[in-house]
Amino acid sequence: MNISEQALLFTSAGEQLPAIIARPQAMLCAGHQASAGGDNACPPGTADGHPAEAIADDRVGKERASCGVLIIVGGPQYRVGSHRQFLLLSRRLASAGYPAMRFDHRGMGDASGSMRSFEDLSADIAAAIEALQRNCPTVQRIVLWGLCDAASAALLYVQTSHDPRIAGLVLLNPWVRSEVSLAQTHIKHYYGQRLLQGEFWRKLLSGRMEVMKSLRTLFDNALLARRSRAPGNAPEKRSFQERMAEGWRQFPGELLLILSGQDYTAKEFLEFAGSDPAWAGLANASKVRRVDIADADHTFSARAQRAQVEDATLSWLGGLKGVVETNRQPPRDLSREHADE
Structure with missing residues (x-):
């Protein structure tokens, strides 16, 4: 066409x-x-x-x-x-x-x-x-x-x-990133993969890796990853992810x-x-x-x-259905929002 x-x-x-x-x-x-x-x-x-x-x-x-x-x-x-x-x-x-x-x-x-x-x-x-x-x-x-x-x-x-x-x-x-979600992803996907990489072990055995710094980063990520599961951590404002x-x-x-x-x-x-x-x-x-x-x-x-x-x-x-329903209410007029910006 x-x-x-x-x-x-x-x-x-x-x-x-x-x-x-x-x-x-x-x-x-x-x-x-x-x-x-x-x-x-x-x-x-x-x-x-x-x-x-x-x-x-x-x-x-x-x-x-x-x-x-x-x-x-x-x-x-x-x-x-x-x-x-x-x-x-x-x-x-x-x-x-x-x-x-x-x-x-x-x-x-x-x-x-x-x-x-x-x-x-x-x-x-x-x-x-x-x-x-x-x-x-x-x-x-x-x-x-x-x-x-x-x-x-x-x-x-x-x-x-x-x-x-x-x-x-x-x-x-889709983007859902927060400190917590990024930490969870690193714990699950990044660190496990690093342990299987030869470059990681070569840097570790040659002394070129800052071991304490890496362990501290891992510990911080583990704390963040647990934060979403802890009780009493509900945010006051609804997040964009919600x-x-x-x-x-x-x-x-x-x-x-x-x-x-x-x-x-x-x-x-x-x-x-x-x-x-x-x-x-x-x-x-x-x-x-x-x-x-x-x-x-x-x-x-x-x-x-x-x-x-x-x-x-x-x-x-x-295969999309989605026939327009003419009896539904019109959408909110969002084009006028932020008009004073």
Whole structure:
């Protein structure tokens, strides 16, 4: 399927945010044509040089055109993504018939405003959804796609907004890090591996290792790892991890969870989700499809790993239900929050 790309600006809390929409060229998106000066404009009929994917069934094409994918950018990076990951993903999705938009949130990339935490992106996500639907009127359902803290931001958005347009979430190596979770991950995965490495023993036997310093670090991590299990340690304020779990649990749509086998963030997520009461049973819920890519690093930097992510996303999108329920309450207006910042 031929694709085109359009560059645009939209507003969130008074700031200008740039975005690129990749879409099937046949779609009539608010009467716009692809911008000739767009961000790395892709020639019609290709997706980064690969043959365009044909969609023989017009009904299937219309269903895909009704489902837009919003790629949320984590920090610190911008809408192209590490090793052009977001750019290539959006083109692959558009080639398969799904409109896809990637954008810079406030304070990141070419967007104006002050840089903000992933915990404070909900207003920008809401504004981006409005911009996508305004420019692509066929889009009724939205899938949020996020890597690392952008995956966390997606969960925080559904927890805050209860947005009925969100039909699905694609979460890659979600970020749940705290001092405690990092210590638990190091205890379980790092120290055991070090004992099996020849370099560790060579440094130890040659006297090049600061043994007391290493033991002190191990002891400190062990104390931190036990902290979450100790009674009376409930925080006064709800953590972002608890809010993520609430968003996951209450979300009525479907989730695709993609995890890297060679990534401490992914290991930390599994460790946290398997031990924290708020996360009990969430990763194994029937609405969750999990894909493990054993040799992948945090950003799926190899071409084969990137292709696996794209294939998994498209396969999952093909089975997504998520029909829009018109009788549900509209989402909270988050675009007006922080307007005075």
